Amino acid sequence: MKQRRLNKSQSTASFFDLVETDSGWIGLEVTGQGVRRVTLPAHNRDAVLAEFGIEEKDITHDAGGAGLADRLKHFFMGEPVVFQEGLDLSGATTFQQEVYEAACRIPFGETRSYGELAKAIGKPGSARAVGQALGANPIPILIPCHRVVAADGGMGGFSGGINTKKKLLEMEKSGKKNPSV
Incomplete structure (x- = not known):
């Protein structure tokens, strides 16, 4: 890839x-x-x-x-897509950039917890900071922050709202378009 x-x-x-x-x-x-x-x-x-x-x-x-x-x-038709466009992260902190890079490695249809992402960037125990970084994500979908959930299986947060996050995850898991996202 x-x-x-x-x-x-x-x-x-x-x-x-x-x-x-x-x-x-x-x-x-x-x-x-x-x-x-x-x-x-x-x-x-x-x-x-x-x-x-x-x-x-x-x-x-x-x-x-x-x-x-x-x-x-x-x-948005529910098809697995890999986005490989270059991303301009000039406005992001170094920590945010690390989080975004880790989020980009989560495959279509899968999720990771905030804690798992924190461990992936070598900063275990920083799940809350990971959530804050994802909340500032200026490039949702291409940086798939919707694929990061709470450790207990809850949705956590999402800049577009929890219902939108749920619909995006359901769409990816089912492979069916969801026009109401």
Whole structure:
């Protein structure tokens, strides 16, 4: 499997795109360093534009490349997808970058606990800090923070809400699209 490029240096200008999936509209922010930000599905384009603080005229179609748009569409149809796009993590701390790299190694349809992720990065006992790092994840889905759960099997937290996290995990486990994510 190709190693994912995680760029940690300062980024350049941003380009924006919107992708329509079975679950709604997703926004992409891409720099010369890689994907900087991804939104979770919204019911309409305007919600994504508002989340990014941009206008329709700011959209650069295929900012993330047609391949990324296609992979996102397939992901929300419940298909196993491996995202290998470069990621612009210039705004993340070193600890966050370590957590994100570990989360990217969790396969489609599987979960790990916050504690397991903490051990994977060599910091056992830092499960709470791992959760906080994942809560700040600017690139959900590509950095699959929804695949990290509590040690007792509970959902833990998720920036898009617990119901969205449950639906994403159910979709991955069943292989069936879930348009209500």
